[in-house]
Every structure is written in C-alpha cells, then in structure tokens.
Amino acid sequence: ELVLTQSPGTLSLSPGERATLSCRASQSVSSSYLAWYQQKPGQAPRLLIYGASSRATGIPDRFSGSGSGTDFTLTISRLEPEDIAVYYCQQYGSSHTFGGGTKVEIK
C-alpha cells in the first residue's frame, strides 16, 4: 500500500512568513493524483489543491502546490492568522490514502 509521510509534524511561524509543507510518497503517485486539504478545528476538511498544483475554487492564491512522482510540497506564501489548521495530503490514484497531517500554528 502506498504510504504518504508528511513533515514537519508541527510548523510554528509568524504572520507573513512563508510556510513549506512536505508530503513524500513511498512509491510514485500516478498522474499527479495528489491533493491537499485544510482542516480547521471543529470543521470538515476543505480541498485546497488537486492534481498536485491546481487550486480548488475559491482558494486564495497564497496557497500553491508543486511536485511530482514521490515528492510534493504545499506552500503558503504569506501566512495569515486564519491559516491555522492541520493540512493533509492525499493521493487519489490507484488507491486513496491520506498523510498523517502537518499542524500549522502561529508563533
């Protein structure tokens, strides 16, 4: 089974800083079927990025995704206080699995 490993586990940054979240797959993710989700406390997850780099409808352009094969990155260019959340990567190719999540907090 394909395993997704996210790092770091927790990211503490100041508002306005750049956040870089990593997602590494145990084997190549087919056709970049890689998504990123944001989950705020007490809320359902929200799709941010699909196809590794395409922003979902209504997602601010400070969120961007990149990568291919086994290494993927979610970047928040300028951290806003409302970006405090847990971020999950997911592959939705041959099987559907989630990474363990990265918690983003304000320093």
Place this chain on the structure above:
Amino acid sequence: QVQLVQSGAEVKKPGTSVKVSCKASGYTFTSYGIRWVRQAPGQGLEGMGWISAYNGKTNYAQKFQGRVTMTTDTSTNTVYMELRSLRSDDTAVYYCARDTSGYHPWGQGTLVTVSS
C-alpha cells in the same frame, strides 16, 4: 451550491449498528461517486470506501470489509453508510465527500459515539 448534508450525532452500544445518511444537492447526483472518511478523536483521516451514485457499485477499504455497507437512493439523492458490530474504537466523526478531482465538497460530519 453543491452541498452534502449529513444526519445527526449518534450514540450506540458496542455490538450494535449505525446508519449515517448524506444528502446531496446542487449537482447531478448520479454523475459523481461518494466517499466516506472517518476521523477518530485527535487523529487523522481514514478512508472507508466509495459508492457510485450512478449504479451503486461499491469499493470498501479492506479494514472495513464485512462490517460496512454503502447504499444510494437516487429518488432522494441520498447516500447511506451502515457500520455493524460497533466497537469503542469506532468512535469517530464520519464524513461523506463527493469524489471528484480530490474530495469536494465534504459533509459537515456525523459524530458516532460507541459506549456501553
């Protein structure tokens, strides 16, 4: 707008069953499958399986095979997920989500608490 609305919280005893509903609106129901995902308290996301809203075909995660049944009702645009033989470690928030490029949108979640 595209929306999935789930049924309310449930409290169940070990060994019993729970059936959670997910009502879709704002799109052609039969054009997309529905995924079920659960999240135990303080934990990550765990996929449970998929159902085609077009023909009812299912694909369950191996962990839940034999204990879960997903069904659809095209007359009401509703998908159901039934989990049987409940255990304490089935306590979780259960989400439905439309299966598109990624999962979008998600239902609001249904808390299922299993306790004696």
